[in-house]
Amino acid sequence: MGSNLSSSFADPNIFSLVGSLCLQPSPPPPRTKPGLGDLPESCVALVLECLNPSEICRLAKLNRAFRGASWADFVWESKLPVNYEDLIRRVFGDGLEDKLCKREVYTRLCRANTFDGGTKKAWLDKRTGGICLCIASKGLAITGIDDRRYWNHIPTEESRYSENNAGIDLNFHCFACSFNSVAYLQQIWWFEVNGQFEFPFPSGTYSLFFRLQLGRATKRFGRRICNTEHVHGWDIKPVQFQLWTSDGQYASSQCCLDDPGKWNLCHAGDFVVDGTNSSTKLTFSMTQIDCTHTKGGLCLDSVLVYPIHVK
Template identity: 70%
Template sequence: MGANLSAFFSGLTWSDRSNWSSGSSSLQSKPSLGDLPEGCVALVLGYLDPPEICKLARLNRAFRGASWADFVWESKLPYNYQILVTKVFGELPGDLGKREIYARLCRTNTFDGDTKKVWLHKSTGGVCLSIASKGLAITGIDDRRYWNHIPTEESRFFTAAYLQQIWWFEVDGEVEFPFPMGTYSLFFRLQLGRTSKRFGRRVCNTEHVHGWEIKPVQFQLWTSDGQHAASKCFLNETGKWNYYHVGDFVVDNNNSPTQIKFSMTQIDCTHTKGGLCLDSVVIYPSEFRERLKRF
């Protein structure tokens, strides 16, 4: 139903919309959308996705007023949005409407010492979370012979961990967060090679890239309720950020936080490996899994 309504309204000309908004003389004798009670309009908007609601709010006064109805936006917010608000913001003004709460949660919100970012997907309301490389436990990170933190505009955090060379490669992390009920996928965002700008063009230096084709990297995750997932993968594509899928986990309780531990290892010490950029770990609703794999 939402798709049909959206298709109908998107086909309206600006002349139609102007007539409905102003009540032109040619239409005064006939009922129009501008005559609909605001409450009825709000009921219709409840079937649409948030971007469609905001688009239709420009039609006329009735649609604009209906687009702010709390019950419309409460149906778009996660069931445990109040817990999310407390986790991310600490506290919000008590008179804040549900639409404004939704809008604030859709922004990229930083917490936990600027090492984590969380936001709602604007269309679906799904919770997405990203953990910076500085929020992970990386073996050898304090020794500049092995690792360096480098600035980059290609990261949400504007920094990434760059590995020059190491024998024992191990990255661990954990997060505890009140994810709403659903299935989630966890990824490492990685790139072989170090990118920079030269004369305004993106270039990738791959001189340190080696060792990843000999043995696969192992990824694992564990949850506080006993779930476990593991995968293996050779790293072989240079000059491009890729999302490496670790596994999925299910949240079946809206009222308590879920703790997730995860790791990425290649600890075969018969050879060194290097030239890897580690940006972040991301957790998305699993419905986006295939989309991320294409990037």
């Protein structure tokens, strides 16, 4: 028995077998194919720069690389108007652009931002990058507005504009914003509404509209009802709309108001901003001053300025 044991230890084949078991390297792990997560953030950011904001926000959900790249300043600076710093100073005041990254600046501008004592709202249209502006009836100069025999500011839920604008937090959403009141005309002989403001519009062509309704809308048992009792005088002579710019542009239009019970946008005219001036001064009016008859039953909500290509 001892001889058998010693012979087994002396057998060289035994040592070669043990050595081969100890020295044989473990097989390498299988190679995995590279994925989107392996792309450098700088390369991903160059791709995102070519996309629109909604696509950027969707792709930011893919992985860490895309999420990090979606915060690159140059990606969002390409989506901002050229004069976005002037816009921020006009709407928010000085210093805000230095505290926010470009994505946050874009987010802020896409919201309906109230300024000038709550009489104006401005926002960035996410589809076109154009600036839109809305001026409340309380921000307009209305002849006779202080005499309650003629005009009243009445509360309403229908003072609103609705746009597919963005709050950029990886998702877009719709919102409606409201001034909560409209100017209601009971009756008057001399109808005149004027407005004036200065704003750093980016280069482009813009349209100005008055948002009007014949009749006063209320709710009864949850249903909308429009009282047209005081609507009169608007079909006799047309209303004239006019606008002037600080660089000498002029536009005008006329129309007879009809279609009571519905909100309508009445087009006053268009103007062009060429970018040579830091801001554009705009003056506009709506008049029906033929004193041979009275006019009444009109709701004036706001004046809106849109880039001409925004529907």
